[in-house]
Amino acid sequence: MNFSELFKLSGLLGRFSPDGKCLASCVQYRLVVRDASTLQILQLYTCLDQIQYIEWSSDSLFILCAMYKRGVVQVWSLEQPDWHCKIDEGSAGLVASCWSPDGRHILNTTEFHLRITVWSLCTKSVSYIKYPKACQQGIAFTKDGRYMAVAERRDCKDFVSIFVCSDWQLLRHFDTETQDLFGIEWAPNGCVLAAWDTCLEYKILLYSLDGRLLSTYRAYEWSLGIKSIAWSPSSQFLAIGSYDEKVRILNHVTWKKITEFEHPATVVSSKTIVYKEVEKSPSVETERLSFPPTRALASSLFSTQSKYDVSQVPVSLQHIKPVADRANPKMGIGMLAFSPDNCFLATKNDNIPNAVWIWDIQKLKLFVVLEQLCAVQSFQWDPRQPRLAVCTGNSKVYLWSPAGCVSVQVPMEGDFQIVSLAWHCSGDSVALLSKDNFCVCYLEREEVK
Numbered sequence: 001m002n003f004s005e006l007f008k009l010s011g012l013l014g015r016f017s018p019d020g021k022c023l024a025s026c027v028q029y030r031l032v033v034r035d036a037s038t039l040q041i042l043q044l045y046t047c048l049d050q051i052q053y054i055e056w057s058s059d060s061l062f063i064l065c066a067m068y069k070r071g072v073v074q075v076w077s078l079e080q081p082d083w084h085c086k087i088d089e090g091s092a093g094l095v096a097s098c099w100s101p102d103g104r105h106i107l108n109t110t111e112f113h114l115r116i117t118v119w120s121l122c123t124k125s126v127s128y129i130k131y132p133k134a135c136q137q138g139i140a141f142t143k144d145g146r147y148m149a150v151a152e153r154r155d156c157k158d159f160v161s162i163f164v165c166s167d168w169q170l171l172r173h174f175d176t177e178t179q180d181l182f183g184i185e186w187a188p189n190g191c192v193l194a195a196w197d198t199c200l201e202y203k204i205l206l207y208s209l210d211g212r213l214l215s216t217y218r219a220y221e222w223s224l225g226i227k228s229i230a231w232s233p234s235s236q237f238l239a240i241g242s243y244d245e246k247v248r249i250l251n252h253v254t255w256k257k258i259t260e261f262e263h264p265a266t267v268v269s270s271k272t273i274v275y276k277e278v279e280k281s282p283s284v285e286t287e288r289l290s291f292p293p294t295r296a297l298a299s300s301l302f303s304t305q306s307k308y309d310v311s312q313v314p315v316s317l318q319h320i321k322p323v324a325d326r327a328n329p330k331m332g333i334g335m336l337a338f339s340p341d342n343c344f345l346a347t348k349n350d351n352i353p354n355a356v357w358i359w360d361i362q363k364l365k366l367f368v369v370l371e372q373l374c375a376v377q378s379f380q381w382d383p384r385q386p387r388l389a390v391c392t393g394n395s396k397v398y399l400w401s402p403a404g405c406v407s408v409q410v411p412m413e414g415d416f417q418i419v420s421l422a423w424h425c426s427g428d429s430v431a432l433l434s435k436d437n438f439c440v441c442y443l444e445r446e447e448v449k
Helices: 295-302
Strands: 014-016 022-027 030-035 041-046 053-056 062-067 072-077 084-088 096-099 105-109 115-120 126-130 139-141 147-154 157-164 169-175 181-186 192-197 204-208 213-217 226-231 237-242 246-251 257-262 273-280 305-311 333-338 344-349 355-360 365-371 378-381 388-391 396-401 404-409 420-423 429-433 437-442
Touching (some): 014 053, 014 420, 014 429, 022 053, 030 062, 041 072, 053 096, 062 096, 147 181, 157 192, 192 226, 204 237, 226 333, 237 333, 237 344, 344 378, 355 388, 365 396, 378 420, 388 420
Parallel strands (some): 273 365
Antiparallel strands (some): 014 022, 030 041, 053 062, 062 072, 072 084, 096 105, 115 126, 139 147, 192 204, 204 213, 226 237, 237 246, 273 305, 333 344, 344 355, 355 365, 378 388, 388 396, 396 404, 420 429
């Protein structure tokens, strides 16, 4: 495993291009595009203000930079560095911006969610979508890029409109049986749209492409409801994480619950492997000690190394009691992700912030628990194989695969607190992002296999 040097970063804005050839990162108002393998700078672009969001086009030829404070989006071309595009929403303001799947249209959402403006880079034409809903996930594209669903709110009711992305024609428009629609997400096969209600009510609705209601699922009433959802890559399963610390799995045939995964504070099953992170002191040979110590030696002396031990069950995990009188309580399933081969589901229960739970989807059983020393900030699956990268806000990266797990100290001087991860599409490398810096971790070919 090799690591690059540290590079400056702001706003956690570091993204590999979809084709895997480039890595874009932002430093204040500058956009830096590097070669993904050598990290040599290919292009340097200067924006009008501090960049708050970046996104690659699907063909990796353009990069969108949004400056919400100014209500401006700038688009840069990798093929023609002299070409650029500026979209100014003016007094309407800007709260969100994204690419359409064809990489030639940009969708801007204005302040107060008054409308979505669709700008064409080819014809310079403009289309408008009225009444978009201010919710967590209000726009969703099918994986094949043919259709777009938009959550809308008009006359105090929730609606969903489905558009054809090729010409932005309205295909279907229907109301949803929700109190306060919170998010929408297509199944990867593009046949089913999931729409779920506000956290005050447990309700998820499943619609076909032509707007028919296929099924409604409610696990319970009169308590905080859905917190996160994830479709399996095969579209066979829908995992729903909720505030009651459980994940419920629905099947794609009857849309009924096939099982539920509980996240108790004590792991008792002898069939579950619990990996506990423990600190180990760095070993330094006395011959290497010099005075004054070199900077590299000093940083290795004072950085705490860690390793994983296999704990004997039963194991009690560190459990926190949520503050009941505050909004967004730290409780329930806050993170959910299926592995790319559909075999595993990784979850995090916010009541037990230091643990990652890995479930075997073929057996529908808890397979592994990773108990970290610090609270888990983020985890992400390798896009090519069942391997999970985890970060906990320190200078270590943790990797789990069915073969085992490892804790790796990033060999950097100074304070490098990793809070986010971004895998390369090949799975050969992963970008490790902190608040002010990033580096790239390259995995050896033998490790990749």
